Amino acid sequence: DTEVTQTPKHLVMGMTNKKSLKCEQHMGHRAMYWYKQKAKKPPELMFVYSYEKLSINESVPSRFSPECPNSSLLNLHLHALQPEDSALYLCASSPGGGASYEQYFGPGTRLTVT
């Protein structure tokens, strides 16, 4: 089973709110990723966790805060977002520690910042 799940499917938040996105996989993958995708564009990498440690932060603003509580879970904490942060947020996972492996994506969370 190559399934990555994400909750919620849709999220509307104001610029002063704090919210979290959740991602889960039970494939035994040890690398997990957060991507941001704007309409009609390819996904852009935000963060990579390998063996529950943050490996890559693509210079993402601090209003996005990732967390990897265990090997199956990945959260993205959101605070003081801007309207331009509205996008589809995709989680992915890959086998092994991640490098040199294919990535499996979840269905995404559609975020709207008002």
Next chain:
Amino acid sequence: AQSVTQPDIHITVSEGASLELRCNYSYGATPYLFWYVQSPGQGLQLLLKYFSGDTLVQGIKGFEAEFKRSQSSFNLRKPSVHWSDAAEYFCAGLKQDDYKLSFGAGTTVTVRA
């Protein structure tokens, strides 16, 4: 710098006709290559992958892709398109020992009846 290029922004094809989507890569060494499909409002689904070996790769949903080193290409094909194949298709490359996928800009496929 490593890159993947999809020359076609939009392709329209009749249902039942064949489909070919182009992908070119530019890497110092042969990268790992992937094709993903994304239906509107959905996540990306992995169609197929190439790491090494047989240059003709079979994937899900009746898709195949051919790796051609001489042309730096990894084109995706399907012999007979169904209306449900209408979607956005992304080619992606991955350098060995790296995490970061390089995506092409994507090709939108429209299927007409």
